[in-house]
Amino acid sequence: MRRVGMLAWMALFGGAGYALARRLVRKPLAGVALITGGSRGLGLALARRLGLRGMRVVICARDEEELERARGGLEAEGIDATALPGDVRDDEAMRTLVADVEEHLGPVDLLVNNAGIIQVGPVEAMSLEDYRRAMDTMFYGAVHAAEAVLPGMRARRRGTIVNVTSIGADIAVPHLAPYDAAKFAMRGWSEALGAESAKHGVTVITVVPGLMRTGSFGHALVKGKRYAEATMFSLLASLPLVTVSAERAARRIVLAVERGDRFVVIGSPAKLARLVHALAPGAVIRLLGAVNRLLPGPTAEAGEGMALPAELYRRGVARSILTALGERAARRYNEEPA
Known part of the structure; x- marks a missing residue:
């Protein structure tokens, strides 16, 4: 029994020592970082933070005007930034983009899969x-970008891929079904890729943020009772107690890259929600069912209308002091609709 006790103490101290070493030892940031969805929101916050830490930043998005505004803002802060238009849904386009980056700037040392849409x-x-649009952007888009950089990373036996999922990849939030589905798929793929890529020296980090205050609510695509949906989402994406600032999220993700973490949850509400769901998933689903009864219902033409930007339907409290923090974030992170 004494020997078992000694082994238990050794394991405890060994584990504590390893955890402490992981917190203290950080690898330096250097080389090229490619960020999809990098023209605004969290992607832009990450580009700024990585650039200020010395990395050569490449931001990728579909909107060339947005990209140029983002690049100009980064350049004004002394950040070495390149803006390249590209659509993550097109695997050939992503392979061409990565080849262009590696030919002119050098190998991609860090890929951040951040591109996304929300309906x-x-x-x-x-x-x-x-559903197809959500899957093509957030799941297949991440796969396309990763497949473009992985051959080089495996050959060099180094590199990091960050996959930004969501609390919606853990707990299916009502009124976000396509988003939930795509993020669930992205998380499963990310964890599997991480397990299989370790033998090649490639680190894959799965990031699970809660609601983030990026100012992106104007770009959300609303359906059903659009005014009510836009109001609800604008409020939830702005309130300080339920959201995490984009800057805080970016800091935590960069720290994960430095430490070589494999899984990161961002925000106390997200951590608490995951814990409760893990302990009592059935009760959480019943609770979400009750919450759903309070949300706007479908319209008579449900399923037939187009998904349109929430900015077109923001009225009253959705443009009030209650959304002031979100609107401030929109200005800082290039989220204001043109």
């Missing part, structure tokens, strides 16, 4: 096309 509305309002 808000009841499940009755969502069409198959809404």
Whole structure:
């Protein structure tokens, strides 16, 4: 029994020592960072933070005007930034973009899969096309970008891929069904990729943030009772007690890259929600069912209308002091709709 006790103490101290070493030892940031969805929001916050830490930043997005504004803002802060238009849904386009980056700037040392869209509305309002669009952008888009950089990373036996998922990849939030589905798929793939890439010296970090205050609510695509959906989402994405600032999220993600973490949850509300769901998933689903009864219902033409930007439907409290923090974030992170 004494020997078992000694082994237990050795394991405890060994584990504590390893955890402490992981917190203290950080690898330096250097080389090229490619960030999809880097023209605004969390992607832009990450580009700024990585650039200020000395990395050569490449931001990728579909909107060239947005990209140029973002690049100009980064350049004004002394950050070495390159803006390249690209659509993550197109695997050939991503391979071409990565080849261009590696030819002119050097190998991609860090890939951040951050590109995404969000559709808000009841499940009755969502069409198959809404689900395909979400999957093509957030799941297949991440796969396309990763597949473009992985051959080089494996050959060099180094590199890091950061996959930004969501609390919606753990707990299916009502009125976000396409987003939930794509983020669940992205998280499963990310964890599997991380387990299989370690033997090649490649680190894959799965990031699970809670609601973030990026100012992106104007770009959310609403369906069903659009005014009500836009109001609800704008408020939830702005309130300080339920959201995490984009800057804080970016700091935590960069720290994870330095430490070589494999899984990161951002925000106390997200951590608490994951814990409760793990302990009592059935009770959480019943609670979400009760919450859903309070949310806007479908319209008569549910499933037939287009998903349109929430900015077109923000009225009253959705443009008040209650959304002031979100609107400030929108100005800082290039989220204000043109």
